[in-house]
Amino acid sequence: MTLPAGIAIAVHLICAILLFSSAVVVWVAWKGCRVLRRLALATTRDDAPILLKSPGVPAVSAIALMRDDSAKSLAFGHRLAELLFPRHELVLVLDGLDEDAVEAWKREFNLASSERRSGRELPAPAVTGVYESTSFASVLAIEVAADGDAGAWNAGVNAASSPVVAFFDPDTEVVPESLLRLIRPMLEEPDLVFAVCGSAPSPAEGGGLACDIGDLEATRLWLGRCAAFAGWKNMLAPVEGSAVLVRRDAIVLAGGFAAGPLELILNLQGRASHSEKPYRTAFVPEALGRLPVPRTWSELRERLETGQRALAGALRHRDSIMDGWFALGWGLPAVVFDHFGRPLLETAVLLVAIAGLPLGLVSPSLALLVLLATVGVGIPVSMSMVVFRELADFHGSDAARLTRLLRAAIAENFGYRQLRNLWLIGGFIRR
Amino acid sequence: MIREELTAIAALLGGFFIWNLGMFAVILVRGLKRRKEARLAEELQPVIREELANYVSGAGNLPKLQELCLRSRRDVASVLMNFQGTVSGGALNLLCEASIDLHLIDDWCTDARSRDPLRRRRAFGRLAFVCVFEPCRRIGGDLLKAALDDRDPEVRFSACRALAQIGSIAQIERLFEAALEQPLLTRILLTEELRRFAVPLCERAVMKALSSEDRDRVVACMEMLVAWERAVPVPDLHMLLRSPHRRIRLLALRLAPLVPLESADLGAIIPMLIDDDVEAATGAAVLLGRLRVEDALPTLARSLRFGDAGLARAAAEALSRMPPKGWITLEEMASSPNSLSAVLARSALDQARRRGTV
Numbered sequence: 001m002t003l004p005a006g007i008a009i010a011v012h013l014i015c016a017i018l019l020f021s022s023a024v025v026v027w028v029a030w031k032g033c034r035v036l037r038r039l040a041l042a043t044t045r046d047d048a049p050i051l052l053k054s055p056g057v058p059a060v061s062a063i064a065l066m067r068d069d070s071a072k073s074l075a076f077g078h079r080l081a082e083l084l085f086p087r088h089e090l091v092l093v094l095d096g097l098d099e100d101a102v103e104a105w106k107r108e109f110n111l112a113s114s115e116r117r118s119g120r121e122l123p124a125p126a127v128t129g130v131y132e133s134t135s136f137a138s139v140l141a142i143e144v145a146a147d148g149d150a151g152a153w154n155a156g157v158n159a160a161s162s163p164v165v166a167f168f169d170p171d172t173e174v175v176p177e178s179l180l181r182l183i184r185p186m187l188e189e190p191d192l193v194f195a196v197c198g199s200a201p202s203p204a205e206g207g208g209l210a211c212d213i214g215d216l217e218a219t220r221l222w223l224g225r226c227a228a229f230a231g232w233k234n235m236l237a238p239v240e241g242s243a244v245l246v247r248r249d250a251i252v253l254a255g256g257f258a259a260g261p262l263e264l265i266l267n268l269q270g271r272a273s274h275s276e277k278p279y280r281t282a283f284v285p286e287a288l289g290r291l292p293v294p295r296t297w298s299e300l301r302e303r304l305e306t307g308q309r310a311l312a313g314a315l316r317h318r319d320s321i322m323d324g325w326f327a328l329g330w331g332l333p334a335v336v337f338d339h340f341g342r343p344l345l346e347t348a349v350l351l352v353a354i355a356g357l358p359l360g361l362v363s364p365s366l367a368l369l370v371l372l373a374t375v376g377v378g379i380p381v382s383m384s385m386v387v388f389r390e391l392a393d394f395h396g397s398d399a400a401r402l403t404r405l406l407r408a409a410i411a412e413n414f415g416y417r418q419l420r421n422l423w424l425i426g427g428f429i430r431r
Numbered sequence: 432m433i434r435e436e437l438t439a440i441a442a443l444l445g446g447f448f449i450w451n452l453g454m455f456a457v458i459l460v461r462g463l464k465r466r467k468e469a470r471l472a473e474e475l476q477p478v479i480r481e482e483l484a485n486y487v488s489g490a491g492n493l494p495k496l497q498e499l500c501l502r503s504r505r506d507v508a509s510v511l512m513n514f515q516g517t518v519s520g521g522a523l524n525l526l527c528e529a530s531i532d533l534h535l536i537d538d539w540c541t542d543a544r545s546r547d548p549l550r551r552r553r554a555f556g557r558l559a560f561v562c563v564f565e566p567c568r569r570i571g572g573d574l575l576k577a578a579l580d581d582r583d584p585e586v587r588f589s590a591c592r593a594l595a596q597i598g599s600i601a602q603i604e605r606l607f608e609a610a611l612e613q614p615l616l617t618r619i620l621l622t623e624e625l626r627r628f629a630v631p632l633c634e635r636a637v638m639k640a641l642s643s644e645d646r647d648r649v650v651a652c653m654e655m656l657v658a659w660e661r662a663v664p665v666p667d668l669h670m671l672l673r674s675p676h677r678r679i680r681l682l683a684l685r686l687a688p689l690v691p692l693e694s695a696d697l698g699a700i701i702p703m704l705i706d707d708d709v710e711a712a713t714g715a716a717v718l719l720g721r722l723r724v725e726d727a728l729p730t731l732a733r734s735l736r737f738g739d740a741g742l743a744r745a746a747a748e749a750l751s752r753m754p755p756k757g758w759i760t761l762e763e764m765a766s767s768p769n770s771l772s773a774v775l776a777r778s779a780l781d782q783a784r785r786r787g788t789v
Contacts, residue, residue, distance in 0.1 A: 019440065041548055041549070044549060044552055044553075044585060045552070045556075045585050045588070047616070047620060050619070050620050050623050051619065051620075053623065054619050054622065054623060054658060055657065055658045055660055056615070056618070056619040056622055056654055056655075056657070056658040057619060115778060117740065117744075184616060187614070187615045187616035187619060188614055188615070188616045189614070190615050363433070365433045365434065365437060366433065368437060369433065369436065369437055369440070372437065372440050372441060372444065373440075376440075376441075376444050377444060379448065380444055380447040380448045380451050383448070383451035383452075383455070384447070384451055386455075387451055387454040387455065387458065390454075390458040390461075390462075391454075391458070394549065395465065396458060396461045396462045396464075396465045397458075397462055398462060398466065399459055399462040399463050399466060402455070402458060402459055402462055403459075406455055
């Protein structure tokens with residue numbers, strides 16, 4: 001076989017994979033759209049005001065790891081302390097902080113030493129100090145020596161006194177009613193729902209093309225990894241910006257955290273799929289913690305790379321997750337292919353086409369095929385994301401925003417898409 | 432070969448692109464329509480609100496409201512519903528009367544038969560609100576009664592809410608019994624609606640539910656009683672405290688502070704301190720401390736000496752609430768060879784003395 005023939009076969013094969021995977025992406029997004037419509041139809045009543053007053057709602061402990069005393073961390077702590085819920089507590093895990101930082105937290109929340117003891121159900125570093133706030137109701141802070149993510153989270157769960165625990169992404173602006181919205185699926189099916197993930201893209205307002213593309217990225221993530229995966233059995237896992245509610249007994253039964261909340265949910269999903277009972281994780285398609293839409297290209301890159309690092313991190317801990325790669329069934333391999341395999345193939349085939357065309361190794365028609373399988377297919381796929389999101393929403397978006405998104409859906413395929421592939425590959429490989 | 436491939440792919444992508452463009456056009460039109468509606472609502476709703484406020488205060492101008500209805504019935508209905516929870520008595524009757532005069536209730540009755548679930552739910556929510564007024568009940572009451580068995584849980588809930596507002600005590604009892612069979616969320620929501628009937632319900636329906644053979648029914652009833660947070664008569668609480676089912680025992684402990692306790696009840700609580708179930712024993716210790724039951728002092732001292740850390744702490748806390756006898760026990764325990772008991776006793780005593788000083 002000659003070199004051009006070999007290249008032609010390889011390019012054909014890659015193009016076929018890219019086209020097929022694009023079709024799968026559209027199918028998954030369509031599934032997400034249908035799940036969102038079903039969820040929107042299922043819950044139209046606002047129960048939050050009644051739930052807020054009800055003593056029948058189980059108590060929730062919101063747990064947050066604090067690794068510094070920066071203004072951002074303090075503000076995050078305040079937002080969690082101000083959550084609205086009938087009975088809740090905030091457990092701040094002061095993880096490996098020096099004396100000055102601990103003092104800053106003590107000042108900020110008027111923390112006083114407490115006699116309260118933590119449980120010891122989960123392996124965790126020794127608690128060196130326990131404090132309770134004198135100015136906020138139910139704020140508990142525990143001081144632990146730095147011992148990695150898993151130990152710190154486990155210490156938080158040990159200290160939590162409620163049957164349900166909540167975790168929020170520190171980069172989000174937590175909505176005060178978040179817990180009231182998240183708890184609903186657990187109240188509907190208390191015996192079967194062991195975890196709830198809530199997320200929705202935040203509205204992007206006037207930030208240029210980077211902002212609109214950021215909005216599209218969030219839409220892709222929401223329709224696919226959130227809504228569509230919520231429609232399949234035991235496939236939902238939190239994404240960036242998600243708020244998560246988990247039953248404490250489920251965490252203890254699973255032996256605690258392997259790393260962060262993502263790994264925990266993967267492990268719980270893996271365990272649930274082996275159970276005889278139809279245990280499940282529910283999805284709440286609401287912006288409970290608003291993750292600001294990236295406004296610049298560097299913010300957009302940072303957001304993508306953060307997601308990739310989280311995914312790669314979860315895979316590194318696959319040995320402590322039940323079923324490892326297959327904790328979400330075919331979900332995790334599909335996500336890895338979409339976030340790493342596909343960008344890699346696309347970049348490779350584009351490079352081959354660009355380099356092979358002047359050298360005569362790639363014919364113009366083959367180069368055109370590459371263009372169709374990458375940019376050509378990308379435009380309608382991006383457009384369909386916007387369409388599906390609108391179809392999922394019974395109220396409909398503002399016409400100006402729709403026009404902006406249409407423009408972004410076309411424009412992102414000329415330059416950004418190729419750059420994004422490099423960012424995704426870099427983010428996944430880099431530790 | 433490649434030419435055919437390219438043509439096929441281009442045709443597929445082109446078709447998909449055109450479908451997307453078509454859908455964009457549709458959603459764009461929908462977006463524009465919504466914007467128009469939002470603008471109209473922005474313009475009309477303050478006027479409607481003012482007119483309706485005048486109407487419920489008795490100085491209304493019905494022709495003006497009818498004129499506003501002609502411009503946007505949707506906005507008038509929406510503003511009328513915004514008055515929910517803010518008016519009562521005669522003003523509420525006038526507001527409900529407005530829904531008849533403006534024929535809004537007829538719209539809602541029509542919508543209640545719609546196949547669109549969103550429209551039906553909204554209609555039933557509105558009917559449930561206005562049907563507190565007898566003339567409205569004559570129009571929409573039958574629909575609400577039929578909705579008690581509706582397939583849609585939200586419609587069912589609206590019907591239950593309406594019944595909780597207008598029903599006779601016999602109907603309320605039936606509603607309570609139905610609530611016991613509902614999922615936790617619906618039960619929590621109905622618990623709030625039934626709270627004001629706690630005492631009449633305790634006369635018959637609650638007793639019947641508590642004596643049921645069905646454990647889930649008993650648990651559901653006890654959860655509702657605990658959630659009402661009202662002093663209610665529960666004659667045979669000691670039976671529940673001695674139940675073989677853990678959940679029932681724990682709920683009975685939570686219920687105990689809300690119930691006038693008899694000696695038989697206290698006689699059932701004290702032995703719970705030596706229950707194998709640590710949560711039940713700890714709950715009993717907390718409760719006995721809160722009720723300051725001095726008969727429990729020896730058992731509390733035993734729990735402090737031999738119980739696990741959580742139970743021992745609760746026992747020490749309970750003893751600290753019962754001066755002087757409880758304090759004397761704590762002083763004795765403070766010099767105990769059991770270091771955990773000694774530490775907990777000293778700590779509880781110090782805290783109690785500080786509280787006493789303050």
